[in-house]
Amino acid sequence: xxxxxxxxxxxxxxxxxxxxxxxxxxxxxxxxxxxxxxxxxxxxxxxxxxxxxxxxxxxxxxxxxxxxxxxxxxxxxxxxxxxxxxxxxxxxxxxxxxxxxxxxxxxxxxxxxxxxxxxxxxxxxxxxxxxxxxxxxxxxxxxxxxxxxxxxxxxxxxxxxxxxxxxxxxxxxxxxxxxxxxxxxxxxxxxxxxxxxxxxxxxxxxxxxxxxxxxxxxxxxxxxxxxxxxxxxxxxxxxxxxxxxxxxxxxxxxxxxxxxxxxxxxxxxxxxxxxxxxxxxxxxxxxxxxxxxxxxxxxxxxxxxxxxxxxxxxxxxxxxxxxxxxxxxxxxxxxxxxxxxxxxxxxxxxxxxxxxxxxxxxxxxxxxxxxxxxxxxxxxxxxxxxxxxx
Ligand SMILES: Nc1nc2c(ncn2[C@@H]2O[C@H](COP(=O)(O)OP(=O)(O)O)[C@@H](O)[C@H]2O)c(=O)[nH]1
Ligand SMILES: [Mg+2]
Numbered sequence: 001x002x003x004x005x006x007x008x009x010x011x012x013x014x015x016x017x018x019x020x021x022x023x024x025x026x027x028x029x030x031x032x033x034x035x036x037x038x039x040x041x042x043x044x045x046x047x048x049x050x051x052x053x054x055x056x057x058x059x060x061x062x063x064x065x066x067x068x069x070x071x072x073x074x075x076x077x078x079x080x081x082x083x084x085x086x087x088x089x090x091x092x093x094x095x096x097x098x099x100x101x102x103x104x105x106x107x108x109x110x111x112x113x114x115x116x117x118x119x120x121x122x123x124x125x126x127x128x129x130x131x132x133x134x135x136x137x138x139x140x141x142x143x144x145x146x147x148x149x150x151x152x153x154x155x156x157x158x159x160x161x162x163x164x165x166x167x168x169x170x171x172x173x174x175x176x177x178x179x180x181x182x183x184x185x186x187x188x189x190x191x192x193x194x195x196x197x198x199x200x201x202x203x204x205x206x207x208x209x210x211x212x213x214x215x216x217x218x219x220x221x222x223x224x225x226x227x228x229x230x231x232x233x234x235x236x237x238x239x240x241x242x243x244x245x246x247x248x249x250x251x252x253x254x255x256x257x258x259x260x261x262x263x264x265x266x267x268x269x270x271x272x273x274x275x276x277x278x279x280x281x282x283x284x285x286x287x288x289x290x291x292x293x294x295x296x297x298x299x300x301x302x303x304x305x306x307x308x309x310x311x312x313x314x315x316x317x318x319x320x321x322x323x324x325x326x327x328x329x330x331x332x333x334x335x336x337x338x339x340x341x342x343x344x345x346x347x348x349x350x351x352x353x354x355x356x357x358x359x360x361x362x363x364x365x366x367x368x369x370x371x372x373x374x375x376x377x378x379x380x381x382x383x384x385x386x387x388x389x390x
Pocket of ligand 2: 057059132133
């Protein structure tokens with residue numbers, strides 16, 4: 001059977017690959033999937049992605065990986081957290097670039113296809129997994145049956161939720177008038193997000209199309225607000241973290257790739273290079289907000305103790321940055337109490353110079369990642385002042 005690896009769900013690919021491996025390698029792989037050491041498990045930041053078919057989820061993954069796997073000035077990069085996935089991700093990005101954007105990965109099936117990524121520096125305490133899947137899963141929930149199990153589970157476990165709004169459909173509606181189906185999808189998606197106490201970022205994909213039509217982000221937001229009451233509620237300013245609307249384009253804005261014939265074909269200009277637009281911003285803004293969101297959330301409780309149910313990454317990061325005081329209760333359980341000045345301490349931890357003398361390698365790596373993510377969030381604020389609710 002000639003199925004390219006990237007079309008095979010990762011679990012199946014791992015099983016196929018493991019079957020042909022020597023025992024030592026198999027052990028290593030097993031350890032990676034099932035017996036992940038506690039320290040590594042604790043570093044996982046949960047990411048959920050909500051998007052209808054063809055909204056640009058896989059293209060965003062390819063573009064995000066292309067962007068994040070190349071170091072910027074601060075040296076922060078992302079790699080696949082297992083060699084198998086490196087090949088898959090490189091393949092994905094390469095095919096995206098070379099096959100004229102005729103994307104070779106229409107995900108099928110009812111499972112998520114996880115792409116685990118890790119920040120690539122010594123001691124970096126942060127991993128995340130981009131869950132790609134067939135958008136039909138989300139469509140299924142529109143028929144009133146609730147979210148299919150894997151998607152519901154991914155959403156419940158997530159620290160960061162990325163809601164994908166299809167920029168091509170927005171561009172078409174802003175040009176030709178609202179379309180019930182496309183509008184129904186947006187309302188459904190926002191309905192799922194509204195009321196969730198998590199870091200949420202909305203991505204408007206295929207921004208190249210809206211940009212080409214001369215639309216500003218402000219116009220897009222005004223358009224959405226007029227047609228979706230819940231959009232306004234989702235973006236209310238007293239949330240624990242802001243729901244940004246982030247323009248992204250996997251193709252980029254330089255006409256390297258462009259759709260033709262109403263989107264059915266993609267043309268590539270070989271004289272130009274692939275420069276995705278703001279593809280790393282959604283996840284970076286999400287990471288930037290995780291700690292602030294949860295500090296705000298815990299501070300509203302009568303007793304600001306980090307619950308055992310909190311994401312393991314949170315407890316770990318808060319401890320590394322000195323935002324909590326660790327104690328033991330009468331039953332001998334370790335308790336993490338949020339410090340009163342946690343928000344101020346967080347600001348200092350992210351901004352202060354990184355010196356080996358006063359912090360561990362892990363804490364320095366975390367601070368560097370947080371600084372990198374804050375810089376991208378600031379960059380978004382400068383480029384698109386309307387991205388953040390005001
Ligand atoms: N113009 C434009 N089209 C895009 C972009 N990203 C994706 N597309 C188009 O949208 C289609 C669906 O994208 P895909 O990522 O496969 O959507 P998914 O089903 O949500 O994973 C692709 O085949 C492209 O033609 C983009 O940044 N700009
Ligand atoms: Mg896809």
